[in-house]
Amino acid sequence: MARGRPYRQLSHTADLAWRIRGASLPELFENAGGALTATLTDRRYLRRTQVRDLYVKAPDREALLVDWLNRLLYLFDVEGFLGREFQVLALTPQSLKARVRGEIFDPARHPEKTGVKAATYHHLEIKRTHRGWQATVILDL
């Protein structure tokens, strides 16, 4: 594994587990957005032609991560919008403001990978490491 890779898959039989890293908490949330997009398609084919501003609230930091990912899934289901670049504008343990740049998914230009039903609370974890922050989140596919 390359040092500092923003996200990598962990072995999980039924579904998909991501180990996400970030130098800071905002970066951790940004990278989590990237991991979700990378599950659905190849990020490199996405252009940054559209912008969505999101505001998510949750009871704690871990739940906030799940809600953030599920909000991105909602955007994808409803509009077909997929983020290429994620920018956290404000982050508290209970709320997140973010700007997402990306475009509407087009099967003709964007390779299809795996559909995601939801980000789950299963083995959900956010913790500090000596290099910053690390999260584990399992996606139900």
Place this chain on the structure above:
Amino acid sequence: MIKLRQIDEYRWEIPREGKMRTRGLVFASQAMLAKIQEDQSLQQVANVATLPGIEGPSLAMPDIHWGYGFPIGGVAAFNLEEGVVSPGGVGYDINCGVRLLRTNLPREEVAPRVEDLVSAFFSNIPSGVGSRRKDLKLNMLTLKEVMRYGAGWAVKNGYGSQADLEHIEAGGQIPGADPEMVSQFAMDRGKDQLGTLGSGNHFVEVGYVLEVYDEKLAAALGLFKGQTTVIVHTGSRGLGHQVCDDYIKVMLKAAAKYGIELPDRQLCCAPLGSPEGRQYLAAMAAAANFAFANRQMITHWVRESFEQVFRMGPAKLGLELVYDVAHNIAKIEEHEVNGKRKKVCVHRKGATRAFPPRHPETPAAYQETGQPVLIPGDMGRYSFVLVGTQEALTETFGSTCHGAGREMSRHAALKAAKGRSIVRELAAKGIIVRGAGRATIDEEISEAYKDVEQVVDVTHGAGISKKVAKLKPLGVIKG
């Protein structure tokens, strides 16, 4: 490691210990057990046994694997007085399920046209990542009707016939659905997704009856050797996923509010009689009805695809519904518990209802045979048709297994498929596969799954369902 005591060839008990209110009962063969013990699913069976109001044992079917809170392949019943309902006991894909159609066509007539048929499915049924229908956008009012009336809504709007409804679990409509309990988020996600397959392990498959185990039962189900069949496997799409996600949040709070002690947060639940519990059941029923309507509409396009390819009318094709079963659901049912009849809420998460002959909820057409049970396998092997039994009713709240279950992670499957053309390999075996993306096909390779025959043989051997026929795929569209 969790304690296990062998009862007989197919039954294993997790003895009641610590905070467990009842024992666990696992259906598996010795050979399967080693694999089952690799993950924490048996611990999850024990965890479910700690929940208030549980009746009978905490059950696990032979396709058990690690789920969220509840194991997949888990069955648990709770009384209405002290018992609970949990979204984790149903899963994200509410009323994910399977339906089987039969035809009048022998395999020989269909086999040469499978490629055309699969292409027709592919263009008529949106599938894959982010699949949506461009021709069918529902407004909120119509969407609420779909959630109230389920498959009945689809039939009323020209997608299928009354006879279809008589061959669906619960008639294709779970009572008590209340769309007002479904969030706007959930409805937004569902409105363009009715009549779409989705992704992952969902599929539409044309195949044929490879083997008949019980001639009499098969004939009563309208099945014969060499006959062409169709299987549809999908669920409630984004609408159901959002309902689950919404109510997990509600239940995390509710569990604390009602002082329910949880060994795992994912078991979050609320008393069945509480406002939160009732609201979830009403929303879950709404999502379940959406799923029934979804499979009903896909069936309509399956029929249209056959008509296009074979230039035959419906009577000649004989594409009739054998049955449609849910395998992710919680239902209020009447069961005999310790010699007394009582209403319980049965959670089936990756488990199929398997009611016996002469049960009032077994449809009229199957009063003599027992309710058909449909167990899909992976795309390269086979699927099974079984019927429910009296043993299932007395022992497992009328439940059995639901499928093969993965053996390999998707990542490992992709690795195993690297450098191979899975599509060509399957074509060499006489199976035409089309998927929206290469990844979904590679992830779903046969060897990534357990052999469904082993799973089915345990349920047959244990007597909780009875084998009727084995089906083999000819052509598959994957989501």
